[in-house]
Amino acid sequence: MAQFEEVSQKSALHPKPAGLVLQYGTAGFRTNAKNLDHVMFRMGLLATLRSKNTKATIGVMVTASHNPEEDNGVKLIDPMGEMVAMVWEGYATQLANAEQDDLLPALKDIIKREAINMTQEANVFVGRDTRSSGACLSQAVLDGVSTLDGHSKDYGLVTTPQLHYMVCCQNTQGQYGEATVEGYYRKLSQAFIRLTKNVPNRTDDQKHLCVDGANGIGALKVREMERHLERELQISLFNDGSSGKLNHQCGADFVKVQQKAPTGVEMTVGERCCSFDGDADRIVYYYSSSAGRFHLLDGDKIATLISTFLKELLTQAGLDLKMAVVQTAYANGSSTQYLENTMKVIMKCTKTGVKHLHHAAQEFDIGVYFESNGHGTVLFSKTAEQKIKQLAEDSTSSDEKKRAALLLQNTINVINQTVGDSISDMLLIEAILAIKGMTVQQWDAIYSDLPNRQLKVRVSNPRVIDTTDAERRAVSPAGLQEAIDSLVKKYRQARSFVRPSGTEDVVRVYAEAETQESADALAHEVSLAVYRLAGGVGDEPKPLH
Numbered sequence: 224m225a226q227f228e229e230v231s232q233k234s235a236l237h238p239k240p241a242g243l244v245l246q247y248g249t250a251g252f253r254t255n256a257k258n259l260d261h262v263m264f265r266m267g268l269l270a271t272l273r274s275k276n277t278k279a280t281i282g283v284m285v286t287a288s289h290n291p292e293e294d295n296g297v298k299l300i301d302p303m304g305e306m307v308a309m310v311w312e313g314y315a316t317q318l319a320n321a322e323q324d325d326l327l328p329a330l331k332d333i334i335k336r337e338a339i340n341m342t343q344e345a346n347v348f349v350g351r352d353t354r355s356s357g358a359c360l361s362q363a364v365l366d367g368v369s370t371l372d373g374h375s376k377d378y379g380l381v382t383t384p385q386l387h388y389m390v391c392c393q394n395t396q397g398q399y400g401e402a403t404v405e406g407y408y409r410k411l412s413q414a415f416i417r418l419t420k421n422v423p424n425r426t427d428d429q430k431h432l433c434v435d436g437a438n439g440i441g442a443l444k445v446r447e448m449e450r451h452l453e454r455e456l457q458i459s460l461f462n463d464g465s466s467g468k469l470n471h472q473c474g475a476d477f478v479k480v481q482q483k484a485p486t487g488v489e490m491t492v493g494e495r496c497c498s499f500d501g502d503a504d505r506i507v508y509y510y511s512s513s514a515g516r517f518h519l520l521d522g523d524k525i526a527t528l529i530s531t532f533l534k535e536l537l538t539q540a541g542l543d544l545k546m547a548v549v550q551t552a553y554a555n556g557s558s559t560q561y562l563e564n565t566m567k568v569i570m571k572c573t574k575t576g577v578k579h580l581h582h583a584a585q586e587f588d589i590g591v592y593f594e595s596n597g598h599g600t601v602l603f604s605k606t607a608e609q610k611i612k613q614l615a616e617d618s619t620s621s622d623e624k625k626r627a628a629l630l631l632q633n634t635i636n637v638i639n640q641t642v643g644d645s646i647s648d649m650l651l652i653e654a655i656l657a658i659k660g661m662t663v664q665q666w667d668a669i670y671s672d673l674p675n676r677q678l679k680v681r682v683s684n685p686r687v688i689d690t691t692d693a694e695r696r697a698v699s700p701a702g703l704q705e706a707i708d709s710l711v712k713k714y715r716q717a718r719s720f721v722r723p724s725g726t727e728d729v730v731r732v733y734a735e736a737e738t739q740e741s742a743d744a745l746a747h748e749v750s751l752a753v754y755r756l757a758g759g760v761g762d763e764p765k766p767l768h
């Protein structure tokens with residue numbers, strides 16, 4: 224077929240460095256931008272196949288999120304705006320790693336396995352973050368799409384969640400919203416204004432927020448959105464990309480991992496601040512106290528704020544909807560304890576990686592999911608949305624019920640349900656704080672985090688560690704879990720687990736305990752156990768103090 228001849232010819236223009244092997248990991252492909260041209264071309268081919276296969280528009284986002292500027296990467300987006308199905312992650316890896324001469328057979332293999340009708344029309348949406356390599360790399364994606372006669376729309380510079388949103392809007396014939404960046408701003412900001420404008424006595428302080436844009440796409444987009452917010456939210460934007468380097472000493476990942484304020488943000492004592500990551504799908508909040516102490520409000524605190532707010536509204540509305548909070552093993556033990564025991568919320572724990580949380584959240588009427596690092600959103604089932612709508616429109620319901628239903632409706636509209644979204648999460652959090660008349664300090668005081676520590680251990684093959692129970696227990700290598708169990712017993716309120724990272728060639732160690740000293744000591748001791756039992760390389764892990 225002519226299409227296949229095209230593939231042979233065009234792929235020669237996007238040659239694969241021989242021997243290079245990459246894996247479609249937790250967050251798609253990610254590596255130094257120099258090694259990605261062939262991957263992008265091939266993901267253009269694959270997205271086209273996926274589009275033919277689903278008879279829907281597919282998204283391709285060129286980004287490496289919180290990684291350094293020199294890196295880049297690519298993620299595929301499925302029809303409803305969710306991460307691409309697992310089997311297709313496997314196809315992506317196959318296609319990316321096929322040597323030049325094996326590309327066509329690899330492509331034909333996928334076509335055969337999925338019984339793809341090659342005459343079916345295909346549509347692909349492409350977007351990219353602000354990395355300098357992005358323009359060229361997204362052009363390679365577009366080349367791939369046109370090689371298989373797919374149609375494409377290049378959204379240019381957008382945040383990752385904006386592209387997810389566009390894909391979902393397109394495939395729901397506009398039911399979810401209009402598939403344009405302006406449409407996105409309008410939907411979210413109108414909902415935000417409806418939520419906040421009737422809140423009495425909101426002071427300028429309450430309307431003001433410092434945003435660290437990580438010198439990335441989120442900064443550009445928040446600035447574009449600002450004029451839609453009618454000064455209901457007044458943003459001081461830092462790290463807007465005009466001088467600083469992307470993600471360098473700033474952004475949500477830096478703040479969460481380092482547990483300190485980013486550079487480039489002028490914070491005054493007690494002021495509410497937040498950081499986005501490099502592709503604006505994560506957010507964390509923070510402030511500094513008068514004693515100079517840094518206070519982080521991470522994904523767990525965000526999930527707590529949102530789920531508490533929703534639960535109150537459901538009670539006021541008298542709606543019997545099943546709500547759950549989905550976390551991973553990295554969630555601070557205090558958050559799980561508080562939500563489960565004090566708030567009586569249904570709690571779920573899944574493996575690391577948003578696709579796992581997203582799927583678990585879909586099983587409830589309302590599923591709030593957040594990774595500790597600040598990636599998360601809220602999902603509402605069709606039933607939940609319908610019941611809320613009915614109540615809001617019911618002329619016989621009480622004022623209190625109606626008010627709650629209207630708040631719930633606008634809450635649904637401010638949320639980007641396709642994926643975690645810094646901008647949408649920020650608007651939701653700001654609206655909740657406004658409605659509840661809550662300061663960031665009061666939010667922080669809902670529960671106190673248990674001191675914790677995360678470490679990395681290098682071993683020759685991290686995959687020798689196999690886990691179960693949502694990664695909370697190790698089943699191999701032999702003796703490791705027993706070693707962890709006996710170390711944990713030495714400390715109060717302690718918990719620890721280990722797992723191979725899905726994005727780095729390391730084993731991650733997590734420990735929490737009553738004091739920071741205990742958490743640090745436990746993390747170190749567990750690291751030593753991993754080093755000794757799982758084939759550590761290099762020097763033995765050293766104590767932290």
Ligand SMILES: CC(=O)N[C@H]1[C@@H](OP(=O)(O)O)O[C@H](CO)[C@@H](O)[C@@H]1O
Nearest residue numbers: 249250576577594596724725726727
């Ligand atoms: C402990 C941690 O923060 N892990 C991160 C990290 O995964 P690892 O598999 O732990 O490398 O990157 C993922 C993708 O961005 C993110 O979903 C996840 O939360």
Ligand SMILES: [Mg+2]
Nearest residue numbers: 288500502504
């Ligand atoms: Mg990200």
